[in-house]
Amino acid sequence: MEIRIDRRTPLERMRVIPFQQVVDAVTNCCFEAAFRLPPDVLRAIREAAERESTAVGREFLRQYLENARIAETENMAICQDTGFAVYFVEMGENLRIDGGSIYEAISAGTARGYQEGFLRKSIVSDPLFARRNTTDNTPPIVHLTLVPGDRLTVILAPKGGGSENMSALRMLKPSQGRAGVVEFVTETVVKAGGNPCPPTIVGVGIGGTFEKAAFLAKKALLRPLGEPHPDAEYAALEREILERINASGVGPQGLGGDVTSLAVHIEHYPCHIASLPVAVNLNCHAARHAGFEL
Amino acid sequence: MSETAISLTTPISEATARKLRAGDRVLLSGVIWTGRDAAHKRLVAALDAGEPLPVPLRDQVIYFVGPCPAPPGRVIGSAGPTTSGRMDAYSPRLLWEAGLRGMIGKGERGPEVTAAMRECGGIYFAATGGAGALIARSIVKAEVVAYEDLGPEAIYRLEVKELPLVVAIDAQGGNLYERK
Structure with missing residues (x-):
């Protein structure tokens, strides 16, 4: 039986992905989140419309579904409040981003996504005094968890x-x-x-x-x-x-x-x-x- | 909720506003003005300083909205209502001193606002929160007219055609948010 020993140094064992690849993926993620309501949410609203007994309530639920259809087909934001960009990130211990940090990549992708997607920029620089719009919806909020392996998993949940x-x-x-x-x-x-x-x-x-x-x-x-x-x-x-x-x-x-x-x-x-x-x-x-x- | 919608065109007179009842469905057309907290703060500061307002508000309607930028070929981006409660600190002043007639937003209003509405003949409409892409279809023209530095919080002049609304609080004190 052949015994194989991994003689690579810990650094050599690292998987490397280019900075721009992460930025591009984050940018697309911003579009996807803003324009397309996930299927589980659409299903839940449809089911709610069947349960709702008031006419006014049913009308609102019908409008939500119509709104989601318009947003998806016309690449319009589902809601004008395209939110604070909140990311849940799991990064493998054996993964390295070449050209910048994960935080920088997510920030750059957010700025580009909100700009190119015609999404609203809703972040002000100082919460209490200046309250000046940062004009690119950064900084995002990044919740980063280190996990075994060499993969990068990102979930964006824009929060109104x-x-x-x-x-x-x-x-x-x-x-x-x-x-x-x-x-x-x-x-x-x-x-x-x-x-x-x-x-x-x-x-x-x-x-x-x-x-x-x-x-x-x-x-x-x-x-x-x-x-x-x-x-x-x-x-x-x-x-x-x-x-x-x-x-x-x-x-x-x-x-x-x-x-x-x-x-x-x-x-x-x-x-x-x-x-x-x-x-x-x-x-x-x-x-x-x-x-x-x- | 009434079956047929009432068609209204801005400006709205006090007499017309006083006839509306909570639960009435309204299709609103004409010119309306946008404004969120930051713009309201400046409007009230202008009243405090005795300066003229940048937009005429007598018998006019303010829509609490900060729209998305217009994608190419569109008049405006997604444009649904924001939470009206944040404007409660300012709305009574505009009703009393600037002659504001109507407000469009989402969610409840405080007692100072509803009291001023009863006194002045003000009306509060609910638009569908979270349906900004649908609502944008009723907006036929949009231009920034004041406080451009506020970005999405600037005041826009909007021309709307049959914007679907519900009278949420009327000038008689009728209030859809007060659950029996």
Whole structure:
């Protein structure tokens, strides 16, 4: 039997991809996300239109579908708020980008995508004082995770201001438990009314620390619609919160109806003995995302 | 929601506005003006300073929108409503002092706004949030007329043809956001 020893140095083992290849892929991703609503979201809106009992609610849902069709066929943005470009990136430990960092590549691709796609530039330089538009929708937000292997996986989830502004985080007492979570999430969504463009997708992060819970809430929005949590207890909790929200009558656009949210998605993480952090991140019905692997 | 839509053309008189009821469907035509928080802040600063407004607002309608740039061959990009609540700090001043008649946006308005609407005969329309590509089809002309440095937040003069709206809050206090 022949024994093969890999005599390459760790550096030689690295897979190298050119900077421009990443920039191009990110640029296309910006177009894809802005113009094409993912099939799971379209299906969920179609199903919601069948469930909705109010005429006004059904009319809004019909308009969302027509809007998605126009956006896709005419390469027009689904929503004028083409969002903060939020990226979830998994980068293999044995991958190197030749010519710049992953952050620079994503930033350059975002700038080009928003420029060439005629997408709205919605980022201001200083949050409090100058609030001057950066004019190219940068900087993006990049959540980077290092993973084994030599691949690069990128998901772009552009995030509009209307739904993001209705997010909330509360550090519950562990004694508040399941009931406390149900109450806080439901209250957050109902209080948001028509502002986040319902029917929304409700991302919930439970556990971890203050910032971990917020990250999980956003990450939870990426799960395909119609896919319940793999754990039975959490899946039941998702169903219960969704029923409570939809019993509120907020409805499409907040003008009354049965469908206030399309889904509740929970992500959880171990947490401190003293804590029960719960974060809620809402996504509007125009739940855009796109991705690629290199 | 009423079955047939009411066709309205800007400018809108107080008498016409006072006849509208929450739940009425409206197809709006004519000239309207865009404005988001940053533009509203400047408009109110102009009122504070006693300066003339860059656009005439008497009996006019402001659409809370920051559109996408126009792709080649198009009048405007995607152009759906933004959250109106952010304009609550400014809208009463425009209703009282500038004679503003109507507002188009999405989501609820605060008590100061609805009170000013009752006093002045103001009307608040909801456009479909997240349907910007569909709404853009009703916009036949668009040009930046003030605060160009604000980019997407500049004031545009829009000419609209049968823009589909719902009266969300009327001048009598009728309010679709107040759930029974």
